[in-house]
Each structure stands twice: as C-alpha cells, then as structure tokens.
Amino acid sequence: MEKIEAYKCQYCGKLYKTMKGCIKHEERLCTKHPDRTPYCYHCQFYDPSYESDSREEITYYVTAGYDGREIPQFKKFEPNQCTLLGRKLYNNTRLSDELQEALQESGYQPMPTPQSGGCKHFITKNQSK
Ligand SMILES: [Zn+2]
Numbered sequence: 033m034e035k036i037e038a039y040k041c042q043y044c045g046k047l048y049k050t051m052k053g054c055i056k057h058e059e060r061l062c063t064k065h066p067d068r069t070p071y072c073y074h075c076q077f078y079d080p081s082y083e084s085d086s087r088e089e090i091t092y093y094v095t096a097g098y099d100g101r102e103i104p105q106f107k108k109f110e111p112n113q114c115t116l117l118g119r120k121l122y123n124n125t126r127l128s129d130e131l132q133e134a135l136q137e138s139g140y141q142p143m144p145t146p147q148s149g150g151c152k153h154f155i156t157k158n159q160s161k
Pocket residue numbers: 041042043044045046057058062063064065
C-alpha cells in the first residue's frame with residue numbers, strides 16, 4: 033500500500049490526484065458549485081415532472097470521424113417546467129453543445145443560475161403568498 037496526496041473539491045468532496053484536475057472540476061464541471069446551481073429547484077414556479085412516461089426523447093447529432101458524418105443520438109428528458117413562463121427547462125451543467133441546441137429547438141431553455149445572470153422571476157418556494 034502506498035499513501036498518496038489528493039485534492040478535494042470544496043463543493044462536492046470529490047477527490048483528485050492532481051491539483052490541475054481538481055481546479056478544472058471546480059471551475060467548470062462541479063454540479064454542486066453555488067454559481068452553477070439553478071434557481072429553479074428552490075423556486076415556487078418550478079414544476080418538476082416525476083412521471084417517467086412523460087419523458088420526451090430528444091434527437092441530436094454528433095459529428096464523428098474524418099468525413100464529418102452526423103450520427104443521431106437519443107436522450108430522454110423530463111419536461112420540467114417553469115409555470116410562470118410556460119417553458120420547459122433543462123439543467124445545462126453537463127450537456128454537450130449539440131444536445132443543448134437540440135433541446136432549445138424543442139422548446140427547452142436552460143435553467144438560470146447565478147453564473148448565467150440569474151432569474152428576475154425567482155421567488156423562493158417557502159415564501160408565503
Ligand atoms: Zn465538485
């Protein structure tokens with residue numbers, strides 16, 4: 033057995049062998065980073081969809097190989113909604129550009145986060161009406 037040095041993400045606690053890897057994760061990938069946490073989950077206008085049969089299949093295309101062929105890919109999404117704006121929402125932290133484009137064409141919009149400029153409609157769920 034050998035003892036190693038590791039770096040820990042300050043937001044989610046994930047461990048990395050290199051400082052570089054940990055910095056990259058914290059700055060760009062960590063889903064627990066407060067600047068990337070969507071407002072929607074704590075907003076009274078958020079309507080999560082829990083029914084698995086209401087999932088919507090989104091088709092998107094990924095360019096592959098040297099000939100630039102476009103390969104169709106499929107991914108299912110739960111149409112979570114903003115009841116105020118009547119828009120379907122997706123959490124964009126981990127999705128590829130191709131997939132985000134396809135989602136936007138299907139009427140989805142990314143959930144607002146502090147990093148993306150916030151949301152002017154946000155009202156905390158617990159707030160009394
Ligand atoms: Zn993390």
